[in-house]
Amino acid sequence: MNPVRKIIHVDMDAFFASVEQLDNPDLRGKPVAVGGSEVRGVVAAASYEARKFGVRSAMSGKMAALKCPHLIFVKPRFERYKEVSNQIREIFFEYTDLVEPLSLDEAFLDVTENKFGNPSASILAQEIRDKIKSATGLNASAGISFNKFLAKTASDINKPNGQAVILPKEAEAFLEKMPIEKFFGIGVVTAEKMKKLGIHQGKDLKAYSLQFLTKRFGKSGLHFYNIVRGIHNSQVQPHRERKSLSAESTFETDLAIHKDFLDALHRIFEELIKRMERTKIQGRTVTLKIKYKNFSQQTRSKSFDQYPSQEKIWETVLELLNQSPLSYPVRLFGIGVSNLNVLEDRGLYGKQLWLDFEGEN
Structure with missing residues (x-):
């Protein structure tokens, strides 16, 4: 009989904003938004002081400023966040090699068999959190829990700076009371469809048969049927293939002139090349990402049999730009490469991130 898995989900508290408050004492105890501005852009992270006013990540900077007039906007510093993230990652590896990063600020750890031989995942989680605090000053x-979904769900229960356990014997009752929109894989649209069927909590979902859920939600029906019963067998995956590498920038004012397009794209191209050289990554597909003034988005791509040179990548970006006229003034450009030559290692992340480098995300 296989032992019950012991999975820890570690999630840094308001990571980007907390790093800014750590590095700048003048920001401590004040409402801080990383990214965006009073007039445009999107908030990448908000401090807990800002969240009390309703400021959230992915909110427009304009809306955030309306909710919190004394909100302090700061530009993201992704290199600094990566530096701290790597410090935290090394602490994880002191306990287990089964570490699956989800982003810079969260990861799954499988500690069923750990390097300390400690059978208590709760004690290990507390030790890890204490080491992070000691090494970085961050909470x-x-x-x-016994699977990734429940571990991730549990990490929200006592935030910030806390932890929680969902034991196998507790899972069924816990899931029956959980709001349907909190379930992994159930987004806003699906949640609304479920609520029209009278599905508001886990117990409501559990009442439906696999046949019914499959008929209504297709392949996802099996996932919904299993997850409400605490069945989520996905393994912690320490080695995930990086899909792409990219850079992007959101502009202070929308661009409408071809020369401005070229200037902006060249700055983004230079940043992408820096990242490619630093990570030793090459890609056979070049992609241009365009977000317009009306927030509609478009991508244009071209693939090669061989890895293109830096000059060829730039030529391709220009070719993709001129492929057809742009529909509206441009609020964001991004350049990325995919079909890569490497698998990720500890310093890379399996999740695609179009990272901005000029102050907004």
């Missing part, structure tokens, strides 16, 4: 929250 982390943690969730502990």
Whole structure:
């Protein structure tokens, strides 16, 4: 009989904003938004002081400023966040090699068999959080359970700077009470469809048969049927293939002139090349990402049999730009490469991130 898995989900508390408050004492105790501005852009992260006013990540900077008039906007510093993230990652590897990063500020750890031989995942989670605090000065929250979904769910229970456990014997009752929109894989649209069927909590979802859920939600029906019963067998995956590498920038004012397009794209191209050289990554597909003034988005791509040179990548960006006229003034450009030559290692992340480098995300 296989032992019950012990999974820890570690999630840093308001990571980007907390790093800014750590590095700048003048920001401590004040509402801080990383990214965006009073007039445009999107908030990448908000401090807990800002969240009290309703400021959230992915909110427009304009809306955030309306909710919190004394909000302090700061530009993202992704290199600094990566530096701290790597410090945290090394602490994880002291306990287990089964570490699956989800982003710079969160990861799953499988500690069923760990380097300390400690059978208590709760004690290990507390030790990890204490080490993170000691090494970085930042707070982390943690969730502990027997699968990834429940561990991630548990990490939100006692945030910030806390941890929670969902034991196998507790899972069924916990899931029956959980709001349907909190379930992994159930987004806003699906949640609304479920609510029209009278599905508001886990117990409502659990009442439906696999046949019914499959008929209504297709392949996802099996996932919904399993997850409400605490069945989520996805393994912690320490080695995930990086899909692409990219850079992007959101502009202070929308661009409408071809010369401005070229100037902006060249700055983004230079940043992408820096990242490619630093990571030793090459890609056979070049992609141009365009977000217009009306927030509609378009991508244009071209693939090669061989890895293109830096000059060829730039030529391709220009070719993709001129492929057809742009529909509206441009609020964002991004350049990325995919079909890569490497698998990720500890310093890379399996999740695609179009990272901005000029102050907004």
